[in-house]
Amino acid sequence: MNYYNEIKNILISNEAYKQVKDYYKNRNDLMSYYNVGKLLIEAQGGEARAKYGDNLIKEYSIKLTKELGKGYTVSELKRMRQFYVFQKGATVSHQLTWSHYIELLKFNDVNKINYYINISSNQNLSVRELRRRIKSNEYERLSDKTKNKLINRENISIKDNLLNPIIINSNNKDIDVFNEKALKEFILNDISNFMKQLGNGYSFIDSEYPILLGDRYNYIDLLLFNYIYNCFIVIELKITELKKEHIGQIETYMHFIDSNVKSIYQDNTIGIIICKKDNKFVMEYCSDERILRTTYELN
Numbered sequence: 001m002n003y004y005n006e007i008k009n010i011l012i013s014n015e016a017y018k019q020v021k022d023y024y025k026n027r028n029d030l031m032s033y034y035n036v037g038k039l040l041i042e043a044q045g046g047e048a049r050a051k052y053g054d055n056l057i058k059e060y061s062i063k064l065t066k067e068l069g070k071g072y073t074v075s076e077l078k079r080m081r082q083f084y085v086f087q088k089g090a091t092v093s094h095q096l097t098w099s100h101y102i103e104l105l106k107f108n109d110v111n112k113i114n115y116y117i118n119i120s121s122n123q124n125l126s127v128r129e130l131r132r133r134i135k136s137n138e139y140e141r142l143s144d145k146t147k148n149k150l151i152n153r154e155n156i157s158i159k160d161n162l163l164n165p166i167i168i169n170s171n172n173k174d175i176d177v178f179n180e181k182a183l184k185e186f187i188l189n190d191i192s193n194f195m196k197q198l199g200n201g202y203s204f205i206d207s208e209y210p211i212l213l214g215d216r217y218n219y220i221d222l223l224l225f226n227y228i229y230n231c232f233i234v235i236e237l238k239i240t241e242l243k244k245e246h247i248g249q250i251e252t253y254m255h256f257i258d259s260n261v262k263s264i265y266q267d268n269t270i271g272i273i274i275c276k277k278d279n280k281f282v283m284e285y286c287s288d289e290r291i292l293r294t295t296y297e298l299n
Contacts, residue, residue, distance in 0.1 A: 003043035037084025161199025201228030242279040
């Protein structure tokens with residue numbers, strides 16, 4: 001087989017799709033680059049040998065650039081080769097572009113790659129947004145339990161999606177936050193990013209949501225609703241270590257929302273405590289599984 005001619009013909013055919021609709025163009029890009037990667041490995045004598053000898057790729061790159069134009073550098077051909085190998089363990093989505101996969105091909109962990117493929121497809125992430133989510137170490141902030149569920153394709157609960165820590169943009173990570181109000185203002189300035197770190201399906205209702213307990217008003221730091229899990233979410237912010245009295249406070253707020261705000265068609269309210277420092281011993285003796293907690297870091 002003349003591997004070079006086969007590769008050139010695939011790439012010439014792919015160029016013809018540059019003028020058609022994006023979806024078909026993108027799908028053809030991925031299929032073409034997969035087939036080129038396969039041929040490159042075969043031409044180099046198999047996957048094991050392909051890792052060590054790149055002279056053939058350099059040769060092909062020079063010839064392709066001369067005959068077809070820009071876009072076929074040594075690095076680009078290596079990515080195609082890597083894309084072929086990568087597909088053996090990853091779930092490839094045609095909704096993602098080649099530019100998405102260039103970002104993902106940097107990783108060796110197939111489970112991490114699959115995570116970002118799924119969120120990019122499900123949330124329609126741009127390459128820029130994907131890059132930002134990767135930079136924030138989103139996958140690393142998932143619990144080990146959640147990662148195992150994703151690997152085993154088990155059902156994910158609202159608790160599993162909660163990142164730890166939550167990254168709160170303050171434009172100055174060295175700033176000291178002296179009260180919950182200041183922390184809340186940082187969150188409200190970037191509420192969309194904040195809610196994405198809680199998981200999927202969140203919408204903002206209010207901050208300082210007033211509730212009347214007896215003859216005195218109390219104020220919920222943040223009240224959200226999750227349309228996927230069909231329930232209200234009460235969020236309390238704490239600039240200290242998690243304490244036992246925080247559990248009692250958020251339970252009271254959750255019961256109020258259940259009794260006075262939620263409808264009979266909605267599920268029971270979830271409470272999330274976001275604190276500066278965790279205290280696992282406090283949570284060990286919390287019997288209410290609807291109360292979740294995580295920590296925050298300023299960025």
